[in-house]
Amino acid sequence: MIDFSLTDEQKMLVEMTRSFVEQEMLPHEETLERTNTLPPKLAAVLKKQAMELGLHACNLPEEVGGGGLDAVSVMLIEKELGRTSLALAECAHRPLNILAACEGEQVTQFLEPTIKGEKRDCIAMTEPGAGSDLRGMKCKAVCDGDEWMISGEKHFISQASVSDYCVLFAATGEEETSKGFKKRISAFLVAFDDPGVEVAPGYRNVSHRGYTNNILRFDNARIPAWRMMGPEGDGFRLVNEWLGPTRLTVAATCVARAERAFDTALNYAATREQFDQKIGKFQGIAFPLADMATEIKMANLLLLETAWKIDQGTVTPETCAMTKLFCTEMLARVADQSLQTVGGMGLMEDLPLERIWRDARVERIWDGTSEIQRHIISRGLLRPLGA
Numbered sequence: 551m552i553d554f555s556l557t558d559e560q561k562m563l564v565e566m567t568r569s570f571v572e573q574e575m576l577p578h579e580e581t582l583e584r585t586n587t588l589p590p591k592l593a594a595v596l597k598k599q600a601m602e603l604g605l606h607a608c609n610l611p612e613e614v615g616g617g618g619l620d621a622v623s624v625m626l627i628e629k630e631l632g633r634t635s636l637a638l639a640e641c642a643h644r645p646l647n648i649l650a651a652c653e654g655e656q657v658t659q660f661l662e663p664t665i666k667g668e669k670r671d672c673i674a675m676t677e678p679g680a681g682s683d684l685r686g687m688k689c690k691a692v693c694d695g696d697e698w699m700i701s702g703e704k705h706f707i708s709q710a711s712v713s714d715y716c717v718l719f720a721a722t723g724e725e726e727t728s729k730g731f732k733k734r735i736s737a738f739l740v741a742f743d744d745p746g747v748e749v750a751p752g753y754r755n756v757s758h759r760g761y762t763n764n765i766l767r768f769d770n771a772r773i774p775a776w777r778m779m780g781p782e783g784d785g786f787r788l789v790n791e792w793l794g795p796t797r798l799t800v801a802a803t804c805v806a807r808a809e810r811a812f813d814t815a816l817n818y819a820a821t822r823e824q825f826d827q828k829i830g831k832f833q834g835i836a837f838p839l840a841d842m843a844t845e846i847k848m849a850n851l852l853l854l855e856t857a858w859k860i861d862q863g864t865v866t867p868e869t870c871a872m873t874k875l876f877c878t879e880m881l882a883r884v885a886d887q888s889l890q891t892v893g894g895m896g897l898m899e900d901l902p903l904e905r906i907w908r909d910a911r912v913e914r915i916w917d918g919t920s921e922i923q924r925h926i927i928s929r930g931l932l933r934p935l936g937a
């Protein structure tokens with residue numbers, strides 16, 4: 551049986567999140583875009599409201615104190631939050647899914663305070679010399695008695711300046727594989743007030759105003775042994791387990807933005823007149839509208855199926871990769887075509903189009919580039935055939 555309908559609870563979640571975004575977040579977009587800053591007072595108010603609505607940590611399991619929502623419901627919430635600027639949407643913080651792997655003291659010191667909104671997390675994998683190829687990382691952790699000593703640098707770390715700690719990936723040795731010796735990667739919880747840890751300013755970039763990225767430096771930073779997540783060398787497995795739902799989040803945000811851009815273009819095509827008629831009457835404008843509507847429809851179906859598969863426990867890395875690839879590339883096409891449909895006004899800051907078009911650019915790069923998604927998909931196709 552195939553049933554695409556939402557439950558009453560899911561419909562209520564969508565309605566609630568939509569009106570929160572419309573009433574509390576959208577009015578602040580213009581100022582955020584202009585100043586490139588999210589005032590801490592506004593962030594605190596939005597966070598408090600999001601907690602009252604049950605949006606904060608809604609993605610984490612109930613057993614660890616989170617909202618315990620199924621993947622379809624989380625995806626629907628992501629889609630509603632995705633309509634607004636990322637810096638505003640992130641005030642309704644959904645902590646890293648990987649935190650569900652916390653055990654023992656990690657739960658009381660990191661997971662629980664994060665779920666209560668007392669601490670904030672971010673993730674540190676990428677380095678100047680290691681982006682797509684994470685095993686190339688130079689950041690290393692050396693065991694010294696009952697401590698780990700960490701040295702190295704990470705860059706492009708989103709929101710580290712407003713976070714209290716990171717889930718850090720560092721090399722803890724080497725292992726022999728069929729392709730020669732490879733680094734063993736482990737995950738650690740590293741607090742930003744640990745001695746030897748520095749959070750430095752990052753780069754200015756074209757996408758997502760008010761959403762910072764930072765450089766992290768570790769100068770023989772010492773952390774207790776219990777801060778390692780999972781067994782030593784388990785970092786890659788944790789990343790892979792975590793990346794599926796994260797890629798779905800990116801995809802849901804992209805579909806939300808594509809819908810907003812498309813709505814703007816559609817309304818414009820239906821009202822703007824040139825050559826004594828509505829521009830929507832020109833096939834050159836109307837047919838791209840049809841193509842965009844079709845692509846958005848396909849993306850929504852893909853989102854729904856992937857989220858449903860996560861809930862069924864049948865999702866594969868290939869499915870998540872296809873969803874991220876299609877939705878991020880689709881947003882790039884729709885943002886560009888929507889802007890073209892509106893013409894010159896599309897580039898002006900009065901409409902949300904130039905921002906959606908700018909913000910769209912990073913989605914095909916972070917959380918695994920489009921090329922890496924194609925690599926995952928094609929490997930899944932060819933490997934069973936021995937190629």
Ligand SMILES: Cc1cc2nc3c(=O)[nH]c(=O)nc-3n(C[C@H](O)[C@H](O)[C@H](O)COP(=O)(O)OP(=O)(O)OC[C@H]3O[C@@H](n4cnc5c(N)ncnc54)[C@H](O)[C@@H]3O)c2cc1C
Pocket residue numbers: 672673674675676680681682683705706707708709755763912915916917918919920921922925
């Ligand atoms: C604004 C921003 C925020 C970010 N936030 C975070 C964060 O919070 N935490 C974090 O850890 N990281 C973060 N990242 C890093 C992000 O995940 C990486 O940028 C991404 O994984 C790509 O790495 P790279 O930029 O070093 O590109 P590279 O890996 O150097 O790739 C360069 C090009 O080569 C291509 N390429 C590489 N390998 C292959 C291959 N095998 N086959 C085909 N093509 C290939 C890539 O697709 C790309 O086109 C962020 C990045 C940005 C831009």
